[in-house]
Amino acid sequence: MEDKKNLDRLHDVVIEEFLAMSPEEVMEFTTQEDLDSVKSNLEDAIAQVGRARLARAKAAAATDARRPRPVGSTGGGDALRAARANDADFDKKLTLAARKGGASYEADRVGIEEDLDELRRWHEDEDSV
Amino acid sequence: MIAEDDDQDPDDERGCRKYTFEEVVEGLRSLGAPQFAILNGVSRGLAGTAGMEPDELMNEAFVRVIDARTCPVDVDMVGFCIMTMKSIASTAHRKRKKEVAEGTKHVPIAANDGALDPADDAVSPENEALSRIFHGECLARVDAAISDDEELQLLVMGLCDNLIGKKLEELLGTNTKGLAAARKRLAKRLAKAFPAGSPVRSKD
Structure with a gap:
């Protein structure tokens, strides 16, 4: 070199x-x-x-x-209810899971609500920048 | 906010503010004729000895300076452009390597004469061969540009031997003023020797 x-x-x-x-x-x-x-x-x-x-x-x-956005919600619980209201198949699956799953269903439901909540907060942070 | 954050935060983590895109553009457009002349001279002096066209080197440097936005606000913009040109010229051999990788250029690799340790991952035989050929060609162009000037040949020889100051003056048989004049003459000769459009790449 x-x-x-x-x-x-x-x-x-x-x-x-x-x-x-x-x-x-x-x-x-x-x-x-x-x-x-x-x-x-x-x-x-x-x-x-x-x-x-x-x-x-x-x-x-x-x-x-292309990013998925939560349907206008104020919390994870509302988002999950809205998602169930808008999707009959999803609602049916969760209903069946609730009947069969017991504790594991509850853990899943809480997890789903937390995920939706986090996604909503992330989008709010982005929009406020 | 969905757009890229180009103009959101020109500062780096250490709080050193960099020029924004608009500031770089405005700064470059407001340069005076002497400053453009310096950029012109430097691009011609570097490009010819780096196997590039002067306009190619200048354009690449401008694009980097404008797009990368890494110029700190306390750094002179002309100097920053020149350092960018130097960096591009210094790594021009990588373009040749890319041409070889793309199959547009062939590099004959000599048999290993033991000078290279095949286990050295940092310098492969192919890269070493490419570098030798490329830089050898560049130096050959320098030699051709000063073939009629003995003093400049001595100066280049001394610089390549890493001589400086008094030792370089002794080699040329001159004093400080004479050495300064020779250096200036060399810079101008290299800048003039490779006008736009002159062939700088070997045709193979």
Whole structure:
């Protein structure tokens, strides 16, 4: 990797010398065409980054739109009741589970309500930012 | 809030504020002609000896500076652009490695002559070969650019031997002022030697 170190030293010389030049000296070295090219390059880069930022924002919006949201609820218990009211199959399964499950059903129900509560709080935090 | 947090918090964990996207754009657009001239000179001096086109190097540096938003507010923007260009030029050989990986370039790897420890995961024989070829080509371009100037050849030789100050002056047979003039001449020669569009990559 000796060649790389040597090239790095030469790069340092180029940088140090150009930074040390007076404005008059560096302008003597440069043509108007060179200056126009730099400005054009800058505008291209700004446009390029702008497009990339827009693409990222759109992708983030699309991802967010796909997130499941709890049906308007004020608590995990309300959310679970609302979900049962909106989904007959789900309601039937929970009813059967309640009849058969006993203690394990209760643990599941509490767990579901807690999960829905946490999801609701997470969305509220996001929306308030 | 669903949009990415590009403009929400330009500070890093240590509280060092960085320029926002808008501040970087405004700062770069407000640079004066001498500052653009410096960027132009540096990009030409670095690009040709890094196997890149000057405009390619400049564009990549601008994009990084604008998009990454890592420029602290107390750092001069021209200097930051130059350091970014230097970083890109210094790692330009990785692009060549990518070209090889994509199959667009072939690298002949010499038989292991024992100089490399095959167990060294940090430097594979292929990467070592790529680096040698790439940087060797870059140095060959430097040699070609100064082939008519004995003093510049001595200067490059001294720099490659890591000589500085008095030792470098002795090698060139000059004094401090003479060395400074030679360094400036070298910088300008390298910047002029590779105008936009000149071939910098080997055609194979």
